[in-house]
Amino acid sequence: MQCSIKYFTTITFSDTDRKKEAYLFIQKLGSKAKLVGELAGNYSTVVLMFGFAIVAMAPALIISRMISPRKRSNPVKFLPMECGQVPSGEGRTHFMMQYYPYILMFVVFDVMAIFLYAWGSSLLEIPKVATLPMMGFLGIMFGAMAFALYQSGRRRIW
Amino acid sequence: MSVIAPKFKLSEFIKSLLDNAFWAVLILSLIGIPAVMTVLFFIEMPVINGELLTPFLALTWIADPSRILPIVHAFMATDIFRVMVFPGFGFAALLAAGTIFVERKMLAKLQLRVGPFYCGKVEGILQLMGDGLKLISKEIIIPAKADKPIFWAAPVLFVAAAAAFVALIPVAPGWVVADVDLGLLGVFAVIGFFPIITILSAWSANSKFPFIGGIRALFQMVSFEIPLILSLLGVVMLTGSLNLSEIAASQSNFPWIVFLPIGAIVFFITMLAELERIPFDLPEAESEIVAGWLTELSGMMYGLVQLGTYLKLYAFAALFVVLFLGGWNGPMVVPPFPAEILTEGIVLGPITANIPGLPLFTQEMLNGTLWFVLKTVAVIFFILLPRGVFPRIRVDMLLNLGWTKLIGLAFVNIFIALGLLYAGVLGPGGLQ
Numbered sequence: 001m002q003c004s005i006k007y008f009t010t011i012t013f014s015d016t017d018r019k020k021e022a023y024l025f026i027q028k029l030g031s032k033a034k035l036v037g038e039l040a041g042n043y044s045t046v047v048l049m050f051g052f053a054i055v056a057m058a059p060a061l062i063i064s065r066m067i068s069p070r071k072r073s074n075p076v077k078f079l080p081m082e083c084g085q086v087p088s089g090e091g092r093t094h095f096m097m098q099y100y101p102y103i104l105m106f107v108v109f110d111v112m113a114i115f116l117y118a119w120g121s122s123l124l125e126i127p128k129v130a131t132l133p134m135m136g137f138l139g140i141m142f143g144a145m146a147f148a149l150y151q152s153g154r155r156r157i158w
Numbered sequence: 159m160s161v162i163a164p165k166f167k168l169s170e171f172i173k174s175l176l177d178n179a180f181w182a183v184l185i186l187s188l189i190g191i192p193a194v195m196t197v198l199f200f201i202e203m204p205v206i207n208g209e210l211l212t213p214f215l216a217l218t219w220i221a222d223p224s225r226i227l228p229i230v231h232a233f234m235a236t237d238i239f240r241v242m243v244f245p246g247f248g249f250a251a252l253l254a255a256g257t258i259f260v261e262r263k264m265l266a267k268l269q270l271r272v273g274p275f276y277c278g279k280v281e282g283i284l285q286l287m288g289d290g291l292k293l294i295s296k297e298i299i300i301p302a303k304a305d306k307p308i309f310w311a312a313p314v315l316f317v318a319a320a321a322a323f324v325a326l327i328p329v330a331p332g333w334v335v336a337d338v339d340l341g342l343l344g345v346f347a348v349i350g351f352f353p354i355i356t357i358l359s360a361w362s363a364n365s366k367f368p369f370i371g372g373i374r375a376l377f378q379m380v381s382f383e384i385p386l387i388l389s390l391l392g393v394v395m396l397t398g399s400l401n402l403s404e405i406a407a408s409q410s411n412f413p414w415i416v417f418l419p420i421g422a423i424v425f426f427i428t429m430l431a432e433l434e435r436i437p438f439d440l441p442e443a444e445s446e447i448v449a450g451w452l453t454e455l456s457g458m459m460y461g462l463v464q465l466g467t468y469l470k471l472y473a474f475a476a477l478f479v480v481l482f483l484g485g486w487n488g489p490m491v492v493p494p495f496p497a498e499i500l501t502e503g504i505v506l507g508p509i510t511a512n513i514p515g516l517p518l519f520t521q522e523m524l525n526g527t528l529w530f531v532l533k534t535v536a537v538i539f540f541i542l543l544p545r546g547v548f549p550r551i552r553v554d555m556l557l558n559l560g561w562t563k564l565i566g567l568a569f570v571n572i573f574i575a576l577g578l579l580y581a582g583v584l585g586p587g588g589l590q
Contacts, residue, residue, distance in 0.1 A: 045336040053321035064458035080365030091364035113387040124398035
């Protein structure tokens with residue numbers, strides 16, 4: 001922060017009023033950045049819990065590897081499971097994506113659902129008129145969804 | 159039939175135990191305690207109750223265990239305690255273990271079987287421990303040509319993602335691991351990890367049945383994530399907050415299920431689908447594709463996935479309770495801590511014990527936890543029940559249900575919430 005103020009004073013501004021303005025602006029930026037950092041810091045306990053579960057559960061696999069018997073190795077033992085048959089073909093085959101349009105629809109409408117949260121969580125603060133454009137947005141999305149559902153129902157084009 | 163130790167002799171077993179105890183005591187007293195004391199003299203010790211903690215003070219705990227209580231208090235205020243024990247991993251794992259046992263006994267009763275019976279003498283109460291020991295002592299077989307790092311990491315990541323979900327659930331007022339402003343969005347973010355881990359595990363196994371199971375899990379997530387997200391929007395609109403603690407606290411007068419029953423039903427159905435439980439257990443359909451994406455997991459890897467599944471079940475049930483059933487709110491039934499213990503101490507005949515650190519938990523916290531656990535257990539019961547009642551549905555029925563019926567009902571729920579808000583029934587100036 002100190003460094004950036006010096007940068008402003010020496011190069012861009014000579015007028016004292018504008019200097020003060022720039023100082024306030026930078027202070028505002030600084031406070032905002034701090035808030036963002038605090039916001040992200042709140043989530044550190046979620047990451048802590050994630051890490052704790054890994055640290056607590058990985059030993060279960062290691063202990064299991066240490067105490068369990070590992071004898072009588074033969075190639076058949078490590079074959080993939082195919083109900084007793086000798087496996088044929090590849091494991092990761094091309095899978096027939098019969099329901100592919102639903103995945104395309106998901107990409108669009110999942111974002112729509114999250115956009116609705118931005119509106120829904122601030123609904124008590126915004127004026128009631130602001131609901132009208134939202135209803136228009138929903139109308140457009142309903143039309144799009146109906147068309148997409150109709151198209152995904154036509155199995156022969158997929 | 160194999161026996162663990164064919165030449166077992168009780169006398170030799172006891173002798174080995176005594177030998178081990180002798181060596182443990184000898185090593186502890188000659189090396190352990192001096193080493194601990196040496197280390198303690200170089201560590202900066204905390205100040206507890208206005209008294210600097212020294213190793214000598216710490217040794218007095220042996221004579222008077224009640225002196226540990228202030229330290230326990232200080233420890234309970236830390237994040238580590240919350241993550242490891244109370245609203246976090248230990249509490250959730252305990253409830254998950256209880257759920258597994260209750261599910262097995264309940265399904266057995268529904269199907270006129272007995273269920274776990276012999277292990278632990280009393281109604282098979284130690285069956286879970288026996289299963290755990292069995293799984294940990296089994297060999298882990300990894301299929302040839304599998305992608306080994308991903309295959310090993312997937313079960314651990316599954317448990318970790320479930321634990322991160324648990325971290326966002328508030329159990330009692332102020333008792334939550336991560337009290338974040340966008341808690342509900344955090345929940346959606348964590349839910350999004352499960353299908354990724356599923357499909358990574360399925361892909362890395364390089365086998366056909368897991369691959370099909372993984373693809374099915376993907377479809378199931380795709381068709382049920384949107385109704386799941388939309389069904390909770392009504393609650394957020396009425397509360398005006400995404401913080402789960404605030405949402406729970408806002409239901410002190412009445413739970414939201416009273417006004418948003420359709421949203422609760424949609425959320426419950428999508429919850430069953432996200433948990434991959436019957437009637438939506440397509441990814442692990444055991445009568446069609448062996449065990450779905452779990453086919454190649456063996457030994458403790460399967461055990462970890464099961465633990466993660468039940469942690470996730472607890473977390474979803476708890477989320478339902480927090481959003482629709484009022485979380486920790488309920489009438490005060492826990493009696494207050496007896497005041498004479500605080501002033502006079504515990505009197506046992508001629509002995510009077512003064513324990514300054516009591517009580518460990520406040521009355522509100524105990525009452526909130528009690529109501530939360532009762533409601534969560536009730537929701538878990540309703541999650542377990544369909545497994546004994548319903549058959550599995552087809553993939554196209556699943557997609558149709560998710561994309562047309564549930565999304566439509568979720569929008570009906572949103573409009574009900576909007577109507578309640580704009581008619582003045584709820585929100586500012588209304589009932590709440």
